[in-house]
Amino acid sequence: MPNLPPPSSAATSADADLFARSLARVVQAAQHARIDPETLLRLSAPARTIEVSIPLRRDDGSLQVFRGYRVQYDDSRGPYKGGIRFHPRVDLAEVKSLALWMTLKCAVVDVPFGGGKGGIEVDPRQLSTAELERLSRGYVRALADVLGVDRDVPAPDVYTNARTMAWMADEYRVIARRLEPGMITGKPVGRGGSLGRDDATGRGGYYVLKEIEARRGWSPAQVRVAVQGFGNAGQHIAQLLHEDGYRVVAVSDSKGGILQPDGLDVPAVAAHKQAQHELPLPRGARRLGNADLLQLEVDVLVPAALEDQLTEHNAEQVAAKVVLELANGPTTGPADAILHRRGVLVVPDVLANAGGVTVSWFEWLQNRTGEPWSLAQVHERLRACMRTQFQAVHERATTQGVPMRMAAYGLALERLDRALGAGGTAADFARG
Numbered sequence: 156m157p158n159l160p161p162p163s164s165a166a167t168s169a170d171a172d173l174f175a176r177s178l179a180r181v182v183q184a185a186q187h188a189r190i191d192p193e194t195l196l197r198l199s200a201p202a203r204t205i206e207v208s209i210p211l212r213r214d215d216g217s218l219q220v221f222r223g224y225r226v227q228y229d230d231s232r233g234p235y236k237g238g239i240r241f242h243p244r245v246d247l248a249e250v251k252s253l254a255l256w257m258t259l260k261c262a263v264v265d266v267p268f269g270g271g272k273g274g275i276e277v278d279p280r281q282l283s284t285a286e287l288e289r290l291s292r293g294y295v296r297a298l299a300d301v302l303g304v305d306r307d308v309p310a311p312d313v314y315t316n317a318r319t320m321a322w323m324a325d326e327y328r329v330i331a332r333r334l335e336p337g338m339i340t341g342k343p344v345g346r347g348g349s350l351g352r353d354d355a356t357g358r359g360g361y362y363v364l365k366e367i368e369a370r371r372g373w374s375p376a377q378v379r380v381a382v383q384g385f386g387n388a389g390q391h392i393a394q395l396l397h398e399d400g401y402r403v404v405a406v407s408d409s410k411g412g413i414l415q416p417d418g419l420d421v422p423a424v425a426a427h428k429q430a431q432h433e434l435p436l437p438r439g440a441r442r443l444g445n446a447d448l449l450q451l452e453v454d455v456l457v458p459a460a461l462e463d464q465l466t467e468h469n470a471e472q473v474a475a476k477v478v479l480e481l482a483n484g485p486t487t488g489p490a491d492a493i494l495h496r497r498g499v500l501v502v503p504d505v506l507a508n509a510g511g512v513t514v515s516w517f518e519w520l521q522n523r524t525g526e527p528w529s530l531a532q533v534h535e536r537l538r539a540c541m542r543t544q545f546q547a548v549h550e551r552a553t554t555q556g557v558p559m560r561m562a563a564y565g566l567a568l569e570r571l572d573r574a575l576g577a578g579g580t581a582a583d584f585a586r587g
């Protein structure tokens with residue numbers, strides 16, 4: 156029996172409406188933005204949706220076929236930009252939503268990119284390193300025609316990393332028969348990658364939290380933080396907060412979490428996770444489930460895993476005062492409304508986790524000019540960018556009396572409106 160993929164989950168899963176829900180929030184935000192109606196019309200569907208089959212020769216000699224996607228949402232502000240996710244739950248509705256969020260995110264932080272996203276429906280933990288390399292190269296072989304430094308620039312996302320990017324950049328070089336390092340970002344340092352890209356998503360979120368700290372007069376030692384997800388973003392923000400004196404009391408990965416009310420020794424937890432691929436149980440700590448972590452008595456909750464974690468079923472139980480969204484789409488629309496009513500400040504993904512794409516932009520600039528930046532330069536410009544955009548979004552939210560997500564989307568929509576409407580809209584053409 157040939158090893159065929161099961162029917163696409165997009166048609167059946169509850170996620171099929173994820174994109175509809177994502178779009179509905181954009182429509183809602185448009186009520187608070189000065190934009191032409193055509194802008195919303197233009198943003199109501201991706202410019203291009205590509206589904207590919209990627210054959211993989213397994214180490215045991217068998218053949219397996221994987222489904223891959225690339226969604227190019229909008230490029231009115233610059234080349235499509237967005238990561239590639241390897242995850243068993245990847246489907247078209249998810250990739251479309253993630254591509255829409257990238258479009259908004261790049262506009263929120265005002266980097267000259269459009270929005271895109273890609274993914275492969277695969278559990279990478281079931282594959283050997285050599286199989287992962289062949290799969291990554293297969294993805295680029297299937298999509299090379301639509302990628303490029305001025306066309307569409309991928310990057311890492313869930314379960315992909317700098318090494319994945321190195322394989323992909325190399326495959327592109329083989330196909331194009333020339334070097335084009337700026338066609339992908341998040342590459343290893345020394346292979347065209349930027350210093351400071353690795354921890355950029357966590358660091359961007361950390362800089363945002365420092366702005367909130369200043370406004371609320373917090374002293375870090377008094378602030379308790381729980382981090383859901385211990386991948387690239389979660390691990391780095393936990394480390395940065397710990398170094399700064401914050402009390403990171405709980406962290407979790409896909410298997411569950413650990414809680415230590417006095418604060419975890421984050422570097423030790425990270426070292427153990429790195430070596431053993433699982434979280435340790437330090438002395439004095441106890442295990443807890445991912446759902447319980449979201450309801451802990453903490454000051455700051457950092458969802459840094461996947462979509463739809465805070466919903467109408469658990470938002471009433473969130474005890475944190477601030478939710479810093481390092482994951483993409485962790486809070487549903489109904490949960491947003493509940494949290495806003497309860498006075499919980501939700502810093503939306505399109506701002507809180509935009510440090511990653513911001514440093515991707517720095518990497519792309521370095522690749523184009525051939526001039527490397529120092530780590531201090533990267534940190535300084537990232538901090539300045541996050542501060543400026545946080546202030547803009549925060550001020551807008553306060554003035555309009557809307558949640559920060561609505562303010563961030565509104566700001567993004569106005570920036571997109573300038574690009575999309577540059578050639579004129581119905582009003583201009585009707586005049587003749």
Ligand code: GLU
Nearest residue numbers: 237238310312511512515
């Ligand atoms: N995957 C990251 C995100 O969701 C980074 C994207 C990029 O650097 O292009 O923002």
